[in-house]
Amino acid sequence: MILDKSLIQQHNEALAPAQQKKFEFLKEVLQDEGHNVPAILDQLATFQIAIPSWALGTGGTRFGRFAGGGEPRSLEEKIEDVGLLHALNQSSGAISLHIPWDIPQNASAIKQLAASFGLQFDAVNSNTFQDQSEQEYSYKFGSLSHTDKHVRDQAIAHNLEVIKHGIDLGSKALTIWLSDGTDFPGQQNFRRSFQRTLDSFQQIYAALPDDWNVFIEYKPYEPHFYSTVVADWGTSLLFCQKLGEKALGLVDLGHHLPNTNIEQIVSRFLMEGKLGGFHFNDSKYGDDDLTVGAMRPFQLFLIFNELVEGMTSAEVNNPPLSWMIDASHNVKDPLEDLLQSVEAIKIAYAQALIINRKALEKAQEQNDTAQAQEIMQQAFRTDVRPLLAQARLQNGAALEPIPFYRQNKIRQKLINQRGVKTYTTGL
Ligand code: PSV
């Protein structure tokens, strides 16, 4: 579905006076605090967050799935949906594909279609956590770490195929989330499965084009309950250091044990120049894959504080990051949910951009703990939404994306086009 730009214009014209009032007020407050508001607006306006091809349909749990209708039936329709999101917020200018869920049959046509919506291809993701009907060996007991070389070779070959698809589309990174692990103590030798995995990673690494990265995503449990081979950021960093400079860590916010200090992990990765990217989501208990910022917006802000600090510090030399959402929508319209996630990420980013860094550094050096906390709270408690809206206005996006989506009955139009019962690939 292609959005008529004049509808966005009309919507913006109606809302512009109220927006202007809110923005002018905030602008004055921030300028009095010494901030460069046009520079902040530019940073927000250019910030892009990739949408995963597997999050455009309704997700489910192992107990069931309650699809909402009008979901994309093909990769082309998924691209159209991301194009729709991008037209609404001008911040979702990339799509990340999961192979084999979304194999492009005709790469150049797919690339053209994406380009017509202003979209690029972010990291491509491999999948050795499920058996495909045509594959020879099973991943029941692992893939890149498997004891049987045939299985490892098959999983390596799959990753090489994913790289090829990525090259055709213009991606610049491969994300490997390895679900390999064990369910019971004693099931495997930890050291040997690490070594087998390293050997497999090395073969994949050797096939990476010069300007590519490989992102190693970690997760402590699930689908295996006792151990996973790439369990945590330390293991991810260890693999990356052994592999070489093209290997970088990927932080999925849902992949941590309760109360883990994720912002400190981010700082450590940045310090080593080894942070590759993010999978944003939120959670209460585990890998809940909830809308970003739905549960712990303060933690998200603290993460962005480290990101902004690291990205602007002369002491840090980290490659540009790949920003992506990795969420699943069980009860909400996936497109509304994704709009909410992008907004939450940008709110945290804007709040981190307005931290008074000089004052914070001074308070840190003087061990003035209360003052440091005051500075952080001052930024976190500022309603930065008028900044985000202004950046959208600047970019020709909708001032209020979700009300626009609802008023224009976009889901109903998608249902009319695609039907109520549609099947989307993914989890
Ligand atoms: C695993 O939980 C994960 O976070 C990985 O990124 C997968 O590729 C994705 O979710 C699949 O939904």
Ligand code: MN
């Ligand atoms: Mn993930």
